[in-house]
Amino acid sequence: MATIALDFLLGPDLSSQAIAWWGQGPNGWSHVANVLADGRYLDARSDRLGGVPPGVHIRDPQTEAWVRRRRVSLQVSDFEYSEWEANLRAKIGDHYAVWDIVGFFLDKMLHRPATYDCCALAINALQHIKKVPFPLVIPAHQTTPDVLLLIVQTTGFQIGEIEHNA
Numbered sequence: 001m002a003t004i005a006l007d008f009l010l011g012p013d014l015s016s017q018a019i020a021w022w023g024q025g026p027n028g029w030s031h032v033a034n035v036l037a038d039g040r041y042l043d044a045r046s047d048r049l050g051g052v053p054p055g056v057h058i059r060d061p062q063t064e065a066w067v068r069r070r071r072v073s074l075q076v077s078d079f080e081y082s083e084w085e086a087n088l089r090a091k092i093g094d095h096y097a098v099w100d101i102v103g104f105f106l107d108k109m110l111h112r113p114a115t116y117d118c119c120a121l122a123i124n125a126l127q128h129i130k131k132v133p134f135p136l137v138i139p140a141h142q143t144t145p146d147v148l149l150l151i152v153q154t155t156g157f158q159i160g161e162i163e164h165n166a
Contacts, residue, residue: 002081003073004131005035006122006152007061008145010068023144032118032145033064034088034125035071037081042088044116046096056094056116071160072152080129087128091116100141111141119143123151131155 008029010020020028033041041059048054050063076084097117103110116124123140126132132151136143143151153159 001075002037002078004076004081004084004126005071005073006148006157007033007035007041008070008072008149009033009064009066012065012067019144020146023146029068029070029145029149031066032122032148033059033061034122035061036085042085042092044094044096044118044121046098046101046117054096056088056091056096056121058092066165069163069165070149072149072157073160074131074152074155074157076129076131080131084125084129087125088121091121091124097141111139115141117141119145119148122148126152126155 009031010016010028011030016030019030023029031043033043036042036058039061041061041064042057043059044056046054050060052059095115097111097115097120099110099112099115100117120141120143123132123136123143127134132155138147
């Protein structure tokens with residue numbers, strides 16, 4: 001057996017606080033990162049972090065600033081894990097979904113293929129191994145970290161304790 005893990009994070013900056021507040025109020029999350037077996041993150045970010053450019057990349061979790069974190073995990077077969085990770089790795093180098101964010105504020109669908117925000121990347125990988133249904137009633141690129149947390153909880157993920165970074 002193998003474990004798929006996701007880290008839900010609340011960043012310390014104002015934009016992270018706004019994303020979290022919009023998604024769930026004072027207990028919301030601003031980012032989700034897929035956690036590889038070696039502990040590194042494979043996620044989609046809009047900013048350069050630890051020398052890694054925006055978009056879909058592998059990042060060192062130590063470069064991530066956060067004030068609150070919660071890990072969720074799901075036991076899967078070795079085959080499912082390898083398919084999940086391969087799906088994520090196939091997207092390395094894809095762009096961050098800037099137009100999805102612009103479209104949200106303009107109330108228009110501006111999604112571009114092969115672009116991902118953190119939630120869309122995580123949902124896509126889970127849909128690839130059939131742990132999350134496809135399609136969802138809300139497109140993956142229109143979800144928030146808080147919506148994703150609810151989705152994974154209903155699919156059987158174990159929800160870990162909340163950690164606070166002093």
